[in-house]
Amino acid sequence: MPEISPAQAVLRILLAQAREDGQVPRDLDTGAEAAFLTAGADGLQASVLLGQRSPEQAVAVLDRQLDRIFTTPAHAGTR
Structure with a gap:
């Protein structure tokens, strides 16, 4: 399994906590969402x-x- 970035690791933890707190769907794949959000943020940063x-x-x-x-x-x- 490839190593994940510190940002992705933190997001994964925060999303897991949000799942436990009922703020996100129970079936949310926290690893996939964390990867998607960090990749998206990286891409958006470059486009800006x-x-x-x-x-x-x-x-x-x-x-x-x-x-x-x-x-x-x-x-x-x-927000």
Whole structure:
């Protein structure tokens, strides 16, 4: 199994805790979601640096993905 980044490891832990707290679906694959979020953030960072999108657009993309994962209203109040 390939080594994961520290950011991905932290996300995996946070998503597992959110799953235990009922903030995300019980069947959420925390490893896959953590990998997707970190890869997405890396790609968005590059596109912002290259001027392909604004920082606000990048945040909106990440917010959409977090809204997809977090299914409880508690998430909406944390931003």
